[in-house]
Amino acid sequence: MNFIWVALGGSFGATLRYLLVITVLDLKTETPPFLGTILSNLLGCLILGFFIPFLPKVSDFSRCFFLIGFLGSLTTLSSISLEAIQLMSESKFLLASYYWLSNTVLGLGASLLGLYISNNIIFKIFNGVFK
Numbered sequence: 001m002n003f004i005w006v007a008l009g010g011s012f013g014a015t016l017r018y019l020l021v022i023t024v025l026d027l028k029t030e031t032p033p034f035l036g037t038i039l040s041n042l043l044g045c046l047i048l049g050f051f052i053p054f055l056p057k058v059s060d061f062s063r064c065f066f067l068i069g070f071l072g073s074l075t076t077l078s079s080i081s082l083e084a085i086q087l088m089s090e091s092k093f094l095l096a097s098y099y100w101l102s103n104t105v106l107g108l109g110a111s112l113l114g115l116y117i118s119n120n121i122i123f124k125i126f127n128g129v130f131k
Contacts, residue, residue: 009069
């Protein structure tokens, strides 16, 4: 049954990722086309970081639907790899390197920011309700 929750959560994450990408592409500015992927990865990392303190108490449903399905499809290494390879095929090696590193470094930073928000703001607002 868990695979159904993973698939359902994945459909929502993939849809949000798609909406972010097409929204960026519809801006019709000098915005790089891969900005939508960066935004979806950073958003997913921020959300993941926020929920790290809750992981020990997460149900199988939540783990399958939200963590594996939703966040797994919202943030994906395959899109980063494909877009980096496309940049390299255009001989934009430095840009491809910056793109790859920005996803990694900023993704880690977003996860840490989410963890900080969860531990230092949310827990204080609710005064230990989640303990």
